[in-house]
Amino acid sequence: MIVLIMVIFSLNIYASVVGTTLEGYIFARTKEQIVKLIGYVRNENKEAFTNYIKEFQTTGEGGTLDDGLKVEIVNSESGLVEIRLVGxxxxxxxxTEAIKRD
Known part of the structure; x- marks a missing residue:
């Protein structure tokens, strides 16, 4: 019973961390994908970055954020955030810069 209460409490903590998206930032389905994109930017590899973004658009694995979407912050680490649209x-x-915390 105590474990169940702790799980419910921890879910409520995550659900209470909300934010709003800022327009134009890239998102990806997995952490590994977003790290790969950031690597292309750091290495100034525009061609690889552009090709990967095109692949995202084709497969639906990522894209760019619209402005003003309400999100819950699920996980935050090393300058990255995992988010979920409310509901x-x-x-x-x-x-991290793509989310304005409310």
């Missing part, structure tokens, strides 16, 4: 189940990863 949805699926999560995506983006950079």
């Amino acid at each position: 949805r189940i699926e999560t995506v990863w983006t950079v």
Whole structure:
């Protein structure tokens, strides 16, 4: 019973961390994908970055954020955040700067 209460409490903590998306930032379905994109930017590899973004658009694995979407912050680490649109189940990863905390 105590474990169940702790799980419910921890879910409530995550659900209470909300934010709003900022326009134009990239998101990806997995942390590994967003890290790969950031690597292309750091290495100034525009061609690889552009090709990967095109692949995302084709497969639906990522894209750019619209402005003003309400999200829950599920996980935050090393300048990245995992977010979920309020009321949805699926999560995506983006950079911390893409979310304005409410």
